[in-house]
Amino acid sequence: MIISPVPTIIANLPNPHSSSHDSNLRRVIISLLHKNRKNPKHVQSIHCHAIKTRTSQDPFVAFELLRVYCKVNYIDHAIKLFRCTQNPNVYLYTSLIDGFVSFGSYTDAINLFCQMVRKHVLADNYAVTAMLKACVLQRALGSGKEVHGLVLKSGLGLDRSIALKLVELYGKCGVLEDARKMFDGMPERDVVACTVMIGSCFDCGMVEEAIEVFNEMGTRDTVCWTMVIDGLVRNGEFNRGLEVFREMQVKGVEPNEVTFVCVLSACAQLGALELGRWIHAYMRKCGVEVNRFVAGALINMYSRCGDIDEAQALFDGVRVKDVSTYNSMIGGLALHGKSIEAVELFSEMLKERVRPNGITFVGVLNACSHGGLVDLGGEIFESMEMIHGIEPEVEHYGCMVDILGRVGRLEEAFDFIGRMGVEADDKMLCSLLSACKIHKNIGMGEKVAKLLSEHYRIDSGSFIMLSNFYASLGRWSYAAEVREKMEKGGIIKEPGCSSIEVNNAIHEFFSGDLRHPERKRIYKKLEELNYLTKFEGYLPATEVALHDIDDEQKELALAVHSERLAICYGLVSTEAYTTLRVGKNLRICDDCHAMIKLIAKITRRKIVVRDRNRFHHFENGECSCKDYW
DNA sequence: TTAGGGTTAG
Numbered sequence: 001m002i003i004s005p006v007p008t009i010i011a012n013l014p015n016p017h018s019s020s021h022d023s024n025l026r027r028v029i030i031s032l033l034h035k036n037r038k039n040p041k042h043v044q045s046i047h048c049h050a051i052k053t054r055t056s057q058d059p060f061v062a063f064e065l066l067r068v069y070c071k072v073n074y075i076d077h078a079i080k081l082f083r084c085t086q087n088p089n090v091y092l093y094t095s096l097i098d099g100f101v102s103f104g105s106y107t108d109a110i111n112l113f114c115q116m117v118r119k120h121v122l123a124d125n126y127a128v129t130a131m132l133k134a135c136v137l138q139r140a141l142g143s144g145k146e147v148h149g150l151v152l153k154s155g156l157g158l159d160r161s162i163a164l165k166l167v168e169l170y171g172k173c174g175v176l177e178d179a180r181k182m183f184d185g186m187p188e189r190d191v192v193a194c195t196v197m198i199g200s201c202f203d204c205g206m207v208e209e210a211i212e213v214f215n216e217m218g219t220r221d222t223v224c225w226t227m228v229i230d231g232l233v234r235n236g237e238f239n240r241g242l243e244v245f246r247e248m249q250v251k252g253v254e255p256n257e258v259t260f261v262c263v264l265s266a267c268a269q270l271g272a273l274e275l276g277r278w279i280h281a282y283m284r285k286c287g288v289e290v291n292r293f294v295a296g297a298l299i300n301m302y303s304r305c306g307d308i309d310e311a312q313a314l315f316d317g318v319r320v321k322d323v324s325t326y327n328s329m330i331g332g333l334a335l336h337g338k339s340i341e342a343v344e345l346f347s348e349m350l351k352e353r354v355r356p357n358g359i360t361f362v363g364v365l366n367a368c369s370h371g372g373l374v375d376l377g378g379e380i381f382e383s384m385e386m387i388h389g390i391e392p393e394v395e396h397y398g399c400m401v402d403i404l405g406r407v408g409r410l411e412e413a414f415d416f417i418g419r420m421g422v423e424a425d426d427k428m429l430c431s432l433l434s435a436c437k438i439h440k441n442i443g444m445g446e447k448v449a450k451l452l453s454e455h456y457r458i459d460s461g462s463f464i465m466l467s468n469f470y471a472s473l474g475r476w477s478y479a480a481e482v483r484e485k486m487e488k489g490g491i492i493k494e495p496g497c498s499s500i501e502v503n504n505a506i507h508e509f510f511s512g513d514l515r516h517p518e519r520k521r522i523y524k525k526l527e528e529l530n531y532l533t534k535f536e537g538y539l540p541a542t543e544v545a546l547h548d549i550d551d552e553q554k555e556l557a558l559a560v561h562s563e564r565l566a567i568c569y570g571l572v573s574t575e576a577y578t579t580l581r582v583g584k585n586l587r588i589c590d591d592c593h594a595m596i597k598l599i600a601k602i603t604r605r606k607i608v609v610r611d612r613n614r615f616h617h618f619e620n621g622e623c624s625c626k627d628y629w
Numbered sequence: 630t631t632a633g634g635g636t637t638a639g
Contacts, residue, residue: 030631063631091631098633129633161633168635195635226636261637268638293637300638327639359639 026058033064040072047081056084063091070099090121097130101137109134110143123150125159132165141173160188164196171200176209191217195224202231222256230262238266239506242275255286257294264297271583271610273305274504290318296328303332306581306608306615323354330363336615337624339371346380358390365399369406370614370625377403398428405435410444426455426462437469445469453482460491461586461612498562498584500570509565518569525568526560533598540591561592563609571603579606587612597621 029050036042047065050056056065062085069078078099082088093116100109113131116123123131128151135144148166151158158166163186170179179200186193194217201210214220214228225248232241245263248255255263260283267276280298288294295318302311315321315329326349333342346364349356361384368377381400384390397420404413413432417424429452436445452458452466463486470478486493499508507516516522563584570580588596588611600607601621609616617624 027630060631067632089631094632126632133633159633164634192635199635221635223636228636230636256636258637265638291637296638324638331639357639362639 022055022058025053025055026061029055029061030064033068037068037071040069040074043068043072043074044077047077056081057086059089059091062088063095066092066095066099070095070102073103075099075103075105088121090116090124090127093121094124094127094130097127097134101130101134106134106138106140110138110140113147117150123154123156125156125162128156129159129161129165132162132169136165136169136172139173141169141175144169144173158185160186164193167193167196167200171197171203174204176200176204176206179204191219191221191224195227198224198227198231202227202235205235207232207235207237220253222253222259225253226256226259226262229259229266233262233266233269238270241266242270257288257291260288261293261297264301268297268301268304270506271305271499271581272501272506273302273307273581274501276301276305278504292318292320292322292324296324299325299328299332303328303335304610306610308332308336308338308615321349321352321354323349323357323360326354327357327359327363330360330367334363334367334370334614335610336617337370337626339367339373342367343373343376343380356388356390358393358396361390361392362395362399365396365403369399369403372407374403374407374409394422394425394428397422398425398431401428402431402435405432406438408435408439410436410439410441414444414447424451424455426452426458429455430462430465433465433469437472442473445473453485460486460494463491464493494585496562496584496586498566498582500566500580500582502570502573507566507569509562509569511562512560513562513565516565516569518572521572522565522568525572526564529564529568529595529599529602532602533595536598536602538595538598561589563588563592564595567596567599567607570607571605577605579608581608581610583610585612588616593623593627597623 029046032046033043036046043065047056050058050061050065055061062081066078066081069075069081078096082092082096085092093112097109097112100106100112110131113123113127113134116127128147131147132144134140135147144166151162156162163182167179167182167186170176170182179197183189183193183197183200189197194213198210198213201207201213210228210231214224217224225244229241229244229248232238232244242263245255245259245266248259260279263279264276267273267279280301283294290298295314299311299314302308302314311329311332315325318325326345330342330345330349333339333345342364346356346360349360361380364380365377368374368380377400381392381396384392384396397416401413401416404410404416410432413435417428417432429448433445433448433452436442436448449466449469452462455462458466463482467479467482467486470476470482496511497508499506501507509516513519563582566582566584567580570578570582574580588609593616596607596609596616596618598621599605600618604620607618609618614625
């Protein structure tokens with residue numbers, strides 16, 4: 001522990017050698033700690049003085065010191081203080097458990113609670129609540145259940161805070177029945193308890209159950225409404241989340257900054273730029289404080305909705321940037337194919353001494369992958385553990401596989417999977433398979449396809465990738481087999497869907513969609529563009545329309561891909577030269593990519609398409625991804 | 630004399 005010089009703040013302390021009473025000294029020290037609780041150096045000096053005056057063993061002083069150290073994130077000092085205390089009492093244990101929790105060391109918190117029980121220090125409600133907090137964050141269902149049993153046996157009684165934490169724990173761990181049982185057993189189910197229960201339902205994906213609890217509530221405050229919006233958005237019900245936000249406004253419930261963060265997330269995921277802009281303006285009007293969450297949400301919304309310049313302007317305006325602010329911006333730049341800028345921002349972040357976390361590396365490595373920066377990507381990956389002490393997780397390995405695969409270093413990517421020490425996931429195999437397809441390496445593709453088809457967890461996107469791979473080789477029977485397996489497994493192909501925002505409304509199109517009221521004008525425009533693009537040299541690449549049908553039919557299937565319909569609607573419903581912004585749920589196909597480049601050239605429009613992986617900015621016959629995605 | 634509420638991006 002560093003001993004700092006005694007500052008003037010303790011010059012007026014009672015003299016330890018005088019006859020002043022201990023209680024007086026204790027009171028003064030505690031009061032000093034309160035006054036200086038935000039200044040770690042002063043706290044250390046006070047601690048030194050407490051040691052000298054032998055007050056540091058006083059349970060009340062030790063308790064305050066420990067709490068203050070935890071508050072300023074000096075967890076090492078807190079641990080040392082705890083270890084130096086003879087027979088720490090339940091208060092001391094609880095504060096250190098709480099300290100571990102706020103520091104993110106959940107396992108340490110859980111272990112310390114167990115140690116306390118082993119040492120026969122009787123747990124009280126506060127200690128149990130702190131322990132359960134750690135269990136919730138660590139998703140430690142087993143330990144949580146043990147504590148639940150301990151509480152029942154000890155006769156402590158199910159204190160309200162304990163019951164609330166148990167509802168949360170069971171929800172977060174996916175055992176909604178147990179959460180419900182706890183909730184139903186609570187004598188007082190007020191707005192807070194209901195909010196926790198709603199959160200638990202959403203955590204388990206039980207959207208309608210959550211809404212039912214919400215609808216049965218008497219008074220509903222801002223936090224509760226926000227929980228519902230957040231839950232809907234987390235469960236992919238973005239439009240419904242926005243509807244609840246409108247309803248909340250109609251009912252006159254004031255949104256807070258958390259509400260806005262959730263609403264902005266819905267806009268980001270819908271690609272609803274105009275609505276996002278409106279919300280931003282509304283927030284300014286309400287004087288919402290732009291804290292780090294709000295800043296991150298705004299940067300994320302603008303970049304995900306295609307306006308990377310606005311995201312950058314916002315980022316530049318944030319005075320104190322933390323890791324999440326940088327993460328939002330680096331992720332945004334990567335999404336837009338601005339690879340160099342993303343890597344430069346990463347360097348700037350390190351220079352500013354902001355410590356990166358695992359998410360930062362997903363962003364930077366993604367940027368390297370989109371920009372074909374193989375060597376740099378490799379170096380950054382190596383630095384994760386060596387320099388930054390961050391153990392790579394499966395998504396980081398996935399980025400590396402993607403980086404190597406995209407540039408055609410397929411063997412290396414395959415070996416990498418074998419060496420990496422974590423199990424390959426289906427996304428990683430899919431990315432490699434896609435690389436095999438692009439680089440036309442059939443042998444390697446078959447090896448990967450075999451691994452992928454044997455994978456225990458494979459989603460609809462991976463099935464389609466596999467089926468498309470076989471179809472691209474003309475192996476229709478294999479492709480059909482994959483589709484059959486998919487059907488048997490009850491997995492439904494996610495249909496391609498594109499959306500475009502015109503006059504604050506989101507218009508959605510499926511492939512060959514005929515539902516839109518403007519369908520006549522849309523299809524007329526499409527026909528016109530098909531004609532004009534052929535003059536520009538466009539030849540439909542029939543291999544991507546992967547059904548066992550003849551070429552003419554394939555051409556037809558391609559021609560009505562959802563993104564083309566959305567673009568045509570944009571063209572007929574907006575002023576000349578207006579930028580079109582389209583969102584697509586799946587990856588854009590080669591054929592549409594080639595076609596949209598020409599549409600942008602012919603119509604002199606900027607067309608921004610967000611697909612599942614990234615943004616494509618089409619302008620004057622070219623795309624920002626340089627045909628590399 | 631020592632303390633704990635429910636909602637926040639990637």
